Amino acid sequence: MVILVFSDYWHPSKSVLESGVLGLSLDDVALETRPILARSDKPVTGVMKTQPLVPPIYHASTYVLRNVEDYCDVITQGGHLYSRMGNFTSDSAECAINAVEGGAGSLLFSSGMAAVSTAVLGCVNAGDHVIAPTPLYSGTFELFKSILPRFNIEISHVESGSSVEEYKKLVKSNTKLLYTETPCNPDMSLTDIKAFAELGNSLGITTFVDGTFASPYIQRSLQFGVDISMHSCTKYVGGHSDLLAGCLTVKTPEMWQKLRHMQMMIGCVLSPHDSSLLLRGIRTLGIRMEKHCANAMKIAEFLEKHPKIERVMYPGLPSHPQHELAKSQMLGGFGGMMSFDVKGGKRAGITLVENVRIINLAVSLGGVQSLIEHTASMTHGPLIVSDEDRRAQRIGDGHIRLSVGIENADDLIRDLSQALDKVSL
Known part of the structure; x- marks a missing residue:
């Protein structure tokens, strides 16, 4: 017997570009224009001849029905009943993100980790096997290391930046998910997205790419054939360090329905207020990036070129070992993230980050303000991961992660220069 759930009836929100309301399609406008035009094609209730230029924030948790039949109509035909199951403000932001990503639909979450966890749990069951790279964002690493094994989900790791052949070597009969970050957090190594997608498609295994470090403006993973593209919208998509959010954009409506159902059951939806902030952020994503x-x-x-710097990892530099790959899949630039190693190890790295004056010593990334961290003490430090795990992830004692903001570049260089002057070797 087939048991239907709500999401079996539901479909992703459509923007006015996708549904033809404006007489235009996504292909008729440039990438930076899409999120500005891509409002939801659902009219605002009660507005006849005009609509607000900025979608309103619908704080309502629940919606009043005229009769029982309306309830069934909303379930089967679309609409809103209860904000955990959908909200007009969030629909509008999902439409804008999907217009940039070019997927079958997008889903918004209360954080990037909520998006990752929901997608992984939506794709695997007890007894299944996942292959992921190392290093990884520390939250994802902890999910794979400590949480999923409790549910009898097996994890294998490949070295980040490896050929997809390394994934293929680890595939088993129970492998259900191939997961990667590109660029990788924090060492900026890359995965060949097209080859990664082709491997998964050839084996019938779901492929998942976390492209947070790149942003969907310069790297659109779905265009290379992957099944799920994820971004922590707390970072570049929101862009102003004033919200927590995550998004998933998927290749097929069927995947959207499956993940929407999982999201409803877990309950990790984005609030209408944060959805409004996120929509504002994505509309300036192109010019910020x-x-x-x-x-x-x-x-x-x-x-x-600095004598106190041992190595710089930035995909835009010819010295990056995967620079040619970056040119083929990071199509709007090489992003604002980089990592580098300061000569002198831990003490030198800490001296640098504690002496910047314009750049901010802080975790997170992707906002308009430049942020810097000593990786081995902070996001991948001993309070988060063991020294053994950190070194296994190729994160040295003098490793620095830098999120470059939109300040004047010469000001930032002068700031780094004066801080490096204080580093003793």
Whole structure:
């Protein structure tokens, strides 16, 4: 017997570009125009001839029905009943993200980790096997290391930046998910997204790419054939360090329905207020990313020539071991993220990050303000991962992660220079 659930009836929200309301399609406008035009094609209730330029924030948790039949109509035909199951403000932000990603539909979550956890749990069952890279974002690493094994889900790791042949070597009969980050957090190594997707498709295994470090403006993983593209919207998509959010964009409506159902059951939806902030952020994503990329390239070139810097990992530098791959799949620039190793180890790295004046010592990334961290003490430090796990992830004692903002690039370079002057070797 087949048991239907709510989400079997539901379909992703459509924007006015996708449904033809404006007489235009996504292909008729440039990438940076899409999120600005891509409002939901659902009219605002009670508005006849005009609609607000900015979608309103619908704080309502529940919606009043005229009769019982309306309830059934909403379930089977679309609409809103209860905000855990959908909200007009969130629909609008999902439409804008999907217009950039070019998927079958998007889903918004209360954080990036909520998006990751929901997608993984939606794709695997007890007894299944997942292959993921190392290093990884520390939250994802902890999910794979400590949480999923409790549910009899097996995890195998490949070295980040490896050929997809390394994934293929680990595939088993129970492998259900191939997972990767590209660029990788924090060492900036890359995965060949097209080859990764082709491997999964050839074996009937779901493929998942976390592209947070790149942003969907410069790396659109679905265009290379992957099944699920994820971004922590707390970072570049929101862009202003004032919200927590995550998104999943998927290749097929069937995957959207499956993950929507899992999201409803777990309950990790984004609030209407944060959805409104996120929509505002994504509308300026294109112009922000152009500045992030330009600044980062200039700073990476400066650091690479500095005598106190041992190594710089930035995909835009010809010295990056996967620079040619970056040029083929990071299509709007090389992003605002980089990592580098300061000569002198831990003490030197801490001295640097504690002496910047314009750049902020903080975790997270992707906002308009530049942020810097000593990785081995902070996001991948002893309070988060063991020294053994950190070193296994190729994160050295002097490792620095830098999220380049949109300030004046010369100001940022002067700030790094004066801080590096205080480093004793």
